[in-house]
Amino acid sequence: MDVVVVGAGIAGLSCARALADAGVRVRVVERGRVVGGRLASKRYDGRYADIGAAYLVADDPDFAAQVAGWQAAGLARPWTESFRVYPGGRDATGPVRWAAPGGLRSLAADLAAGLDVRLSTPLDAVPADADAVVLAMPGPQALRLAPPPGIATAGAAQTWHPVIVAVLRYPLREWDDLRGAFVNDHPVLATVCDDGDRRGDGAPVLVAHSTAELAARHLNSPEAAGPILAGAVGELLGLSAKPEVSVHRWTFAQPEPGEAPYAVDGRVWLCGDAFGRPRVQTAWLSGRSVAQALLG
Structure with missing residues (x-):
């Protein structure tokens, strides 16, 4: 065959x-x-940041075995069970999210x-x-x-929904133990992940995923969404520094x-x-x- x-x-x-x-x-x-x-x-200034899927969840036995193999090879690591939820800023416990030190x-x-x-x-x-x-x-x-x-x-x-991802590279880490956050009922922001915590190197990098609505408005000009997402993240987390911003467009990001x-x-x-x-x-x-x- x-x-x-x-x-x-x-x-x-x-x-x-x-x-x-x-x-x-x-x-x-x-x-x-x-x-x-x-x-x-994708590599930025010599360092990879995750710009697509944010993490893995492995609650199927066969996929869990695959992830365990990646862990044994040093390619994957358990990252966090806790994600912050906005509005409110409370931490919620869920399944183990897996990340990859090498992206x-x-x-x-x-x-x-x-x-x-x-x-x-x-x-x-x-x-x-x-x-x-x-x-x-x-x-x-x-x-x-x-x-x-x-x-x-x-x-x-x-049915698929678009997403624009913004990689935000800050001069230093101003935020606390964030790990990641789900942002509900926000006009432009859906999730934020601490890429330095996710990757395990402590880099002052956040990765923000847009709402489908914002992405749909900026599919033909995704760069315009970058400052909007950076501003929303700064307001959400109370950050004063301005980051370097890079964006990536996913036309088919999230299926029903x-x-x-x-x-x-x-x-x-x-x-x-x-x-x-x-x-x-x-x-x-x-x-x-x-x-x-x-x-x-």
Whole structure:
């Protein structure tokens, strides 16, 4: 069996890894320059900051085993059970959030090790030279490849929301033991993470995620959202210093939850974090489910 996986995010790499480990010939095609998708880290002044997913939660036994493997390899670490909640500024306890000292993209790079991954390779149609094709991407992006009707229907049924991420680099740490915060009912700000605490190096870096509403207003000019997010974070945390601001736009950032683990029509499959509660874990499980179905 010859399988092409289109998309080198966590879902695609999970699928490809499981297939390759079972002896299947598989190649991964990715239009970007690096693997990871929204498991993304970007270098600023020689230091990586996480600009996509904020953390991992591993409450599925199989994904927990994967995360334990990353921990044993020194790639992942338990970060925090506590997140601050605004309004009010109280700390709320939840599941263990996992982080990566080398940036979350390092986990995707680990999954990709040894795989046939072809970067900077955009496609305009579903590949015809494979027994099976796995589209590991948001449904709206899959539609651009003219997939078969069942996949087109599943992709069109997905609802996605945009996010703009602002990386805020301060001259020093003015805030207390923040870790991270959920910001409810705010017009522009959804979450703030202390990237220095998350990464474990204490760097004076905060990463803010916008609301979908702010992102939608600034999709064509994301840089304009940077000062807005920096101002909102400064007001929320009572910061006096002005940060250096860098932004990243995610047009397809947050899907509405789905139910099935994947969609399939003939030899074409669709998977990702829209198939379940939107999490890194969901994407990993969705890709792995496709691999298991192909192997079965």
